Amino acid sequence: MRLLPWTGAGGKPCYLSTDDPHSPLSRLADDIEALHLADAAGVLEGARAVLDDPGAGEHAVRFALARAVESLGDTLRVAVSRGECA
Template sequence: MAQRATQKPACPMARGPCLLPWTTSDGRPCYLSTDGQGYLTGLADSIESVQLSMGDDLLTYARDTIAPDAKNLSATEYRWLARRLTEALSDALRIADSRGPRLPEPEEVAEDA
């Protein structure tokens, strides 16, 4: 699943600044003005790929954890899992926010086909 989501680069021929998958030290978003190429664009693509892959692995772990025959975890372990799932969801939403505005309009897709 993570590989399918990362086939498009994070900043392809961006229409305006591209939201990067990291924040400043005080938590504010970082943006890049780019033509879709370059070192920072490649780094952003790589980080997004890692984030989605880690989220996919974490989701598999969470599903195994809540399976009917799974052993019960301690409150600390469930809290750890909830924190990691929250981080993974936050990463996925940031990637969606970054890529969503750059999706082609439906008529653009029809013309390309």
């Protein structure tokens, strides 16, 4: 069973049961995982820029934190799916 990089109704996890890593759904999941990881790099860069800016206001800091939390959740889901995190 593979944990997919998206959730179902009510935020419940979605799983894929297949022995074919090249099935259309497996490839879609791979592509979305790659997007999540690339997005995480951009979010990290943006959050660092906000934290390095002494003039950043509360709105900028809250936005950066919200995006960082979202990105961290996506990244952890990828790690769990790949068996790299429990």
